Amino acid sequence: MTGTTARIPTYCYQCVAGPDLLTVKVEDGVATEVEPNFCAADVHPGGGKVCVKAYGLVQKTYNPHRVLTPMKRTNPNKGRGEDPGFVPISWDEALELVAAKLNQVRADGLTDASGYPRVAVSFGGAGTPQSYMGTFPAFLAAWGSVDMGFGSGQGVKCYHSEHVYGEFWHRAFTVSPDTPHCDYLISCGANVEASGGVVGVWRHANARVRGMKRVQVEPHLSVTGACSAEWVPIRPKTDAAFLYALLHVLLHEVPRARLDVPFLAHHTASPYLVGPHGFYLRDRASRKPLVWDASRGAAMPFDTPAMEEALEGRHEVDAIEVGADDEVLGDGRMVGETAFSKFVVHMKPYSPEWAQGICDVPAQTMRRIALEYVEHARIGETIEIEGERLPYRPVSVSLGKTVNNGWGGFECVWARTMLAAVVGGLEVPGGTLGTTVRLNRQAPARVDTVTAGPDGFMDYPLNPTDKARWSPHPNIRNAYRTMVPLAANGPWSQALGPTHFSWMFLDETPKGLPRVTLPDVWFVYRTNPAISFWDTEKLGQTMARFPFTVAFAYTLDETNHYADVLLPEATDLESLQLIRIGGSKFVEQFWHFQGFALRQPAVATRGEARDFTAIATELATRTGLLDKYNASLNKGAAGVPLKGAHWDFALETGQPHAPEAIWDAVCRAASAELSDGKDVHGLEWWKEHGLATKPFPQTHWYLFPTLVRKRLRFELPYQERLWRVGIELGRRLHEHDMHWWDKQLTEYQTLPVWKDFAAPWHAALVKAGGQPDAYPFWLLTARSMQYAWGANMGIQLMKEVADNVAGHRGVIINAGAAAKLGIADGDTITIATPARSVRARAVLRQGIRPDTLLLLGQFDHWAMPTAKDFGMPSMNSLATMSLDLTDATGSSADIVRVSVTRAARGATQ
């Protein structure tokens, strides 16, 4: 049988652990197989391979349930039980429908009476949809103000506290160990074997065969726990106590000289003197924070050359102390204690013996782990990387969801970062690294985002809290600029605000904020908030009130059930886009190369689906924004500025361009950028080669050398700036009679005090009418590599292979705990909160605490074909959106107190 067979290179960026490379085998125009792209093996840190999800892309393309024509709603009533009455329409009619609404908005004004953008857009996937939406960002840029804060889980269900504090402390939107060089890793709930993607799995497999010891601290034996050397079954939401106990051991049970004293003294704010009011003591003239220089026997500004900073001690100095709102609180001789001394005292109560009752982990275990950590740290050693001699500290601590978000997230991230700092393992080879930035201004490499800020620290674009610039009039509905200074104000900040606020405040806007209004037009793409956020039943009812929703639809789902127009975009294997790859990206993507990769049509687009770029160009044309849209593309909205120092592929702004023409220009610009203008390759070249890269220095993985070169320090341990910001924020809120954020304001501390971080969830339970004894289980969720992110729920192959992994067909419960309740494997059980209940099959396992339940993924579908027949419930049906459970940065955590009873013998569906 003869025919044509081609292997088409493309990329997969379905989840944040990517992007990764693959080839699609196409036989006589039909995509049949996904394979690695071995041509990329030399540059991709995962051998040119893709994970199981990418193998679902063939079925994703040919799925008979795809929406393949534009559709409009004919039933004006929106509701879960209401059939939308979608009927097929032409593209022309669909685009006119949408354009008419958009043009009406332009006529009425981009923002409404409350000051909120009339157009809202929700993308899921933590930014990954951007790698599939073609030039739509250019349309949004041309449009103007858009509210991107109606979340589907971002900000609250993600690594939120790690995002904001990580980026604040070490340009670490996410944090990764330097796995290839790490010997000892403490992982509190980081499930890298499930969520770390190809590169995470690849690196950690190599590391453990090499001998890296990973201690997995987690209430259940996850896939990662299984692949670790040791499993510590910690009680849920007690990781802060665990990490504090480790710090306590290092500070109080280990000789100081065994810590990295030079690192602390020279490269952190440890020696900064803290005054009687809790603020730094500052030089009167320069206002620079003072340190005690042992060599000079005097207090000197922190950046004085050739000093011997005293790490510990109290000294009387002549200085000023400046508090919030620039108030001078003290002037003259004051006693200053080093931040480090305060830190040491602060950690004194948090012994392993104190922690063991909280964590349900033996004190000896915690002590041993702390000692193993410092023993493996090789303090004082160096390693040569690309000719540069750098500190070598092969120990690290990583955190996962529910640890690094919600109440206690701040404490855990702070404690983790301090654990790295005390052994000098922060941002050095072997240690704890940031991956990339989202909130700080973007730059080609993370190290280039470091600019000098106040007090010898890195600059950070905190949202203003001073009286002159703070405003209760937020730019979007989730009020991130107003409420969360750490969320900054970059292009991604909208999703870092409390994205559940947009939903919650629609019912009742808290005092002081402009009334939260429904958006006139809501675009939805690659996200399903009606499944992936909390309080899903309520969320659906809220969506039903939106006046005009445009969903870029793959199949029918629980969110586009409420849409007015469905637009079928050409999906992963059918459309065209070029993206940046390499450098350092989220999760564990540390490359020795950087460059670009092309996603190209492997097969003809099915049905009437259209390339997103074509849709975006049409929308721009029909709303009179074509010039601005093309100009935005020329400026770089498609990923590369089309005009650079040595090249000009700018598009003519007055006319619409086909996707091929646009991406050809982007391809040329990208290749020009890669080669400084020498090699220019158009779309045809990229279609053949799939990717192109240039070297990326490994030294760029580590921030420490840049801080040293710029003579900056890590803003640790003492959070003087954050505390000041918190005081100011509190004053501004109170000046406007806004007291509903007071609990959150208590999170702003110089040295975070341990609290019972499970208590807010107990309190929420009591508030809902339940008693903790009656709801004795903690319900958790965990990642499933086969499904995670996007529309993989409806892919048959994913379901089929996922079923090989325990827990995909029910709720995991400890076998002993189940026996006590008379529950056998396969029985149907009821999981309930005071307000709601769901049913699931019981999956009895040993690898989980008796007080914990585990529901993998986020299911409970009722509209998405195939997925709606799974019979799997979701925590999201039980969890509520609540201000009480929201921390200062606007995040919460996926954890609920529940009861369990047997509903029936065996499965009921």
Place this chain on the structure above:
Amino acid sequence: MSRAATPYGPNPWQQRHWDARAAANFVCGGMGSGLIVAAALAGAFGPALAAPMGVGVALIALGLASVFAELGRPLRAANVVINPRTSWMSREALAAPLLIACALAAAAGYASFAYIAAALALVFVYCQGRMVQASRGIPAWRDPWVPVLFVASGLAEGFGLWHAVAAFTGARAAWLAAALGVLLVVRIVLYRGYRRQLGKALHRDAAAALDRSGRILLWAGTLVPLALLASAAVLPGAPWLAAAAGLLAAATGAGFKATLVLRAGHTQGFALPHLPVRGVAS
């Protein structure tokens, strides 16, 4: 016919490759063979020979037809004889037509074929036992006691059925009743030996099913029939008592084989003699 997905996993599960149609082959084949042997040994002739021979052939044919219905490619069924070198199924398939031909000839009146048929019947049921034993994926099947147990049970069932048929034909052979009694004892002794040999190697569900069948084999399949045979020896109505004993012997044997295939036919599952050392031993 739609079937639920196999619960493939680390733990043993009841095999689903062979269903009731395969079980029927062993059930019918065993008792059919035994019946042919009994018919030959009874020394009867005429209808008293033709009837049991005929029923025996019918059972064997029914069993083969049943398993034929389970073939994926029945039109290629003739390929089944290609590998007598190593395959007991090929050998069974080669023996079957010869057995049927001889038994039919005996039934048709060529009495000398009866003994050849009996010998072939023993070969046939032995092949079936060896077939099951060679199924190395199923712990309860791959036991060395299985072939002799199949032969013993086949004979017990067949001798039992002979008495049921004899109740209609009026054939008499007192020593056959005694032989049946002996066979019943041999069967249960062999079963106990087989069960002891399996020991703890069975999945608990397989063990439970097998033990239940074993209890039935003991009580309804051995003790009660023995009592019936004993009373048949002294009481009037002997043929019907013996027939009842015979039917119990046959039914319980059938039940045992069906259980073995359909309820105690668990796979071995998977086992790790060593767990991986992830980084360092803990």
Place this chain on the structure above:
Amino acid sequence: MTRWAMIADLRRCVGCQTCTASCRHANATPPGVQWRRVLDMEVGEYPDVKRAFVPVGCQHCENPPCMDVCPTTATKQRADGIVTIDYDLCIGCAYCSVACPYQARYKTLRATFAYATPMASETTRQDDATLAVATKCTFCVDRIDAGVAAGRTPGVDPEATPACVNACISQALAFGDLDDPQSNVSTLLRENRHFRMHEELGTGPGFYYLWDRA
């Protein structure tokens, strides 16, 4: 001589099922037929629990129980150790399936599809010869033979290597010639402690599991 064998490093495997999915792709097997799959095994009692992920499939045994029982000689063994099935000889009796201690064999009576409506990616590769007969992992024998013919090294050159080995994102799977003492598999076996599944049955599997450094 050549003896092809596969190795699964249990220290590396994370149970992601990427190999399972890639095998489904490469061999166009119907839904549910997983010639390669990865088991999720839990051992011990809380809190002393261990969990391992174990790739399984046809072990291409030295003494294959399936071959002995096959009445039609559809199941054969090559000189290089690969156990093959001639679909055209097979009568679909499933005797081999119950003979296999590794439950590696499948029989699908009718063409089955992922969704109610068959997809182009399925119909284009539908091979009726594989219906109602025994099927199992072939060690991607077509790729190996084509690769060897083109001078490639199976297990080293991707185009000559089984799809599962190519796809594995933790590099847990390896493939090569055991009779070559310098091959990747021979080296791995030398440098690491290993076992074979159900060794006591004497099947002589061509599939090794690594569990620790030697």
